[in-house]
Each structure stands twice: as structure tokens, then as C-alpha cells.
Amino acid sequence: MSVCAYHFGMKRRDAVEEALNALSELRHNPGSEPLARPLRSFLENKSNLVIAKAAKTAGELRVTDLTADLAAAFHRLMANPAKMDRGCAATTAIVGALYAMDYESPDVYLKGVRHIQMEGSFGPPVDAAAELRSNSAMGLVRTGHADALFEVVRLLVDKEARVRMGAARALGTVGGETAELLLYLKAMAGDREPEVLAECFSGLLASGGERSLRFVASHLDHADEAMVEAAALGLGASRLPHAIDALKEKWSRTVLRPIRKTLLVALATARQDSALEFLLSLVAGAEEGIALDAIAAVRMYGNGDRVRQLIEAAVQRRGERGLSDAFHAENAGP
Numbered sequence: 001m002s003v004c005a006y007h008f009g010m011k012r013r014d015a016v017e018e019a020l021n022a023l024s025e026l027r028h029n030p031g032s033e034p035l036a037r038p039l040r041s042f043l044e045n046k047s048n049l050v051i052a053k054a055a056k057t058a059g060e061l062r063v064t065d066l067t068a069d070l071a072a073a074f075h076r077l078m079a080n081p082a083k084m085d086r087g088c089a090a091t092t093a094i095v096g097a098l099y100a101m102d103y104e105s106p107d108v109y110l111k112g113v114r115h116i117q118m119e120g121s122f123g124p125p126v127d128a129a130a131e132l133r134s135n136s137a138m139g140l141v142r143t144g145h146a147d148a149l150f151e152v153v154r155l156l157v158d159k160e161a162r163v164r165m166g167a168a169r170a171l172g173t174v175g176g177e178t179a180e181l182l183l184y185l186k187a188m189a190g191d192r193e194p195e196v197l198a199e200c201f202s203g204l205l206a207s208g209g210e211r212s213l214r215f216v217a218s219h220l221d222h223a224d225e226a227m228v229e230a231a232a233l234g235l236g237a238s239r240l241p242h243a244i245d246a247l248k249e250k251w252s253r254t255v256l257r258p259i260r261k262t263l264l265v266a267l268a269t270a271r272q273d274s275a276l277e278f279l280l281s282l283v284a285g286a287e288e289g290i291a292l293d294a295i296a297a298v299r300m301y302g303n304g305d306r307v308r309q310l311i312e313a314a315v316q317r318r319g320e321r322g323l324s325d326a327f328h329a330e331n332a333g334p
Contacts, residue, residue: 015047016047016049019045019050020049022042023042023053023054023057024053026038026039026057027060027061036063036065036066039054039057039058039063039066040066040069042054043058043070044073048085048087048090049089051073051090051093051094052090052092052094055070055073055093055096056093056096056097058101059093059096059098059100059101062100063101064101067098067101067103070094070097070098070103071094071098071107071108073090073094074091074095074098074111075107075108075111077090077091077094078111082119086119086128087128088115088128088131091112091129091132095108095109095112095135095136096135098139099135099139099142104142106143106145106148109137109140109143109145110136110140110145110147110151111136112132112135112136112139112140113133113136113137113140113152113154113155114133115136116129117132127159127160130158130160130162131162131166133155133158133160133166134155134162134163134165134166134167137151137155137166137167137170138169140152141170141173141174148174149171149174149178149179149182153167153182155167155170156168156182161191161192161193161195161196164193164196164199165193165195165196165199168196168199168203169199169202171183171203172200172202172203172204173203173206175206179203180204180207180212183200183203186200187200187201187204187215187216187219190224190227194226194230194233197227197230198230198231198233198237200230201231201234202234202237202238204216204234205234205235205237205238205240210242213235213240213242213243213246216231216234216235217231217243217246219231220235220246220250221250225258225259228259229259229262232263232265232266233262233265233266236265236266236267236270236275237270238270239270239271239272241274244267244272244274244275247266247267247270248267248278250263251263251264257293261296261297264279264294264296265297265300267297268297268300276307276310279294279297280310280311280314283314283318284314284317288322291318292323292326295315295327298311311327312327315327
């Protein structure tokens with residue numbers, strides 16, 4: 001590299017770093033002046049990293065005067081995204097900001113759900129646009145666009161798991177029989193990633209309908225452990241009283257420890273009194289291995305100081321040195 005090229009590269013990197021630092025300062029010390037003007041200039045920057053940070057700041061602070069500027073920046077980058085937006089950093093941040101500000105025009109989201117951007121890596125090329133497609137699906141269904149469901153249903157079979165998850169999550173926000181049927185179909189077809197199925201089940205449970213709850217709960221007895229895990233996690237995340245009852249009922253007739261551990265985690269995610277009471281009863285009276293699994297489940301989802309104190313009190317009442325040591329070791333981390 002020549003000396004001139006070296007200095008040019010250093011100056012360019014310094015300019016990007018300065019812009020990012022200025023955005024950090026603006027974010028934490030906005031002052032009394034309107035934020036739209038300085039953020040607008042950053043959205044016109046040549047660096048996609050600067051644009052991404054400006055978009056994220058605009059979304060977090062809900063600077064709604066910038067929605068048109070954000071959309072314009074998105075379309076400018078999408079003219080040549082492989083060159084202008086490596087990693088889809090800026091376009092993904094823009095979609096997130098527009099969604100946070102309830103942007104209802106479908107133009108950006110329609111481009112986002114269709115975009116695939118393969119980029120080099122240490123191994124095979126990776127799709128940098130997965131998160132962009134996922135987030136765009138959420139935005140598109142909210143616009144009520146006539147083709148929204150047609151676009152999102154394609155993402156249910158996307159190669160990227162997080163895109164399939166985003167599609168299921170988006171359908172869960174739509175409501176109505178059509179979206180419900182699509183989630184039913186995806187759940188019955190299955191997926192190699194339990195998290196995708198959990199999103200399908202969560203979407204179905206969001207309606208609160210008895211039919212969907214029975215459907216999801218029936219998968220607690222599925223032959224595939226991945227299906228059982230997905231159903232359990234979906235039921236826990238729903239926080240519905242009948243869902244918690246289904247998890248406890250499944251526990252009472254299950255002897256396999258891996259499934260029981262999944263059920264405990266699902267109950268911990270529910271953060272409901274009835275679920276907590278059940279977990280506390282296991283800590284207080286179940287054999288040590290089960291009590292430890294219950295403690296670990298609660299710890300995993302950080303249910304707060306009150307819950308920790310209740311668990312600790314139950315451990316102390318048992319008066320077993322091994323369980324007490326394990327509890328304190330479990331809670332020694334951050």
C-alpha cells in the first residue's frame with residue numbers, strides 16, 4: 001500500500017469513527033435542539049455503519065420527522081446493497097426504526113422481505129439479509145397490504161431459521177382465520193429448529209382461543225422431542241392459566257428427565273404465580289435432582305430478587321447441605 005493510500009484509508013476510518021462518536025454523544029446528550037436535522041445529515045453519510053447508527057438512534061428516540069428520510073436512505077442503499085451496505089447493517093436498522101415509529105407505507109417492507117444478500121465468510125457464503133427479511137415481515141403485515149400474507153408465507157420455508165421465526169411471529173400478530181390456518185399448517189409440517197415451531201405455537205396461543213390451546217397442548221405428547229419442546233415453550237410464553245395447567249399435567253405423567261427439564265423451563269418463562277408455586281413445591285419437596293432442575297430453570301430466566309428469596313427460603317427449610325451449596329453456586333454468577 002502506498003503512503004498516500006495508507007493516509008487516505010486512515011482518514012476515512014477516522015471520519016467514520018468521528019461520526020459514530022458524534023452520534024453516541026447526540027444519543028446520550030440530545031440537548032434542547034430538534035434531533036431531526038443532525039440525524040438527517042448522518043443518514044446521508046457514505047458509511048453504512050454511520051447510517052445504521054443514525055437510524056437506530058432515530059428509532060429509539062422516535063424522531064418521527066425522519067420517516068421519509070429513512071425510507072429514502074433505504075431505497076438509495078438498495079440500489080446497490082452488496083457494495084453500499086455490507087452485512088445489511090443500515091437497511092436492517094432502518095426497517096427496525098421505521099417499524100418502531102409505526103411507518104405504514106409498504107414500499108420499504110416489500111423490498112426488505114424479498115431481499116437476499118449472500119456475502120463471503122470464512123466458510124460458505126452467508127445470507128446477510130436474514131434479519132432484514134424477518135423484521136420486514138413484521139412491518140409488512142402491519143401495513144395491511146393486499147399481498148402481505150402472500151409475501152410472508154414464503155418466508156415460512158426460508159433457508160434461514162430466524163427468517164422462518166420472523167414469519168411465524170408476524171403471522172401471530174395478524175389474527176384472523178387465514179393467519180391461524182397458516183400457522184397450523186407450518187406447525188403440522190414441522191421444522192428442524194424447535195424455536196420456529198415455538199413461534200408458531202406462540203402465534204396460535206396469542207389469540208387466546210381454546211381451539212388453538214388444545215392444538216398446541218396436544219403436541220406435548222408428540223413422538224418428536226423437538227415438537228414437545230416447542231409446544232412447552234410456546235405454552236409457557238403465552239402465560240395463559242390453562243397453558244400452565246397443561247404443563248403441570250404433562251409433568252405429572254412424565255418420567256423422562258430431558259422433557260421434565262423443558263417443562264420446568266417453560267413454567268419459569270410463564271412468570272405466573274401458579275407456575276412459581278409449582279416450582280417452589282418441587283424445590284421444597286422433590287428429590288434433589290428435580291429440585292436442582294427447578295432452581296436452574298428459575299435462574300435461567302432471572303425472575304428477580306423476590307423469587308430468588310423464595311427459592312432460597314425453600315432450600316434453607318430443607319436443610320440439605322448439597323442442595324444449599326448447589327443453589328449458591330447457581331446464583332453466584334452475574
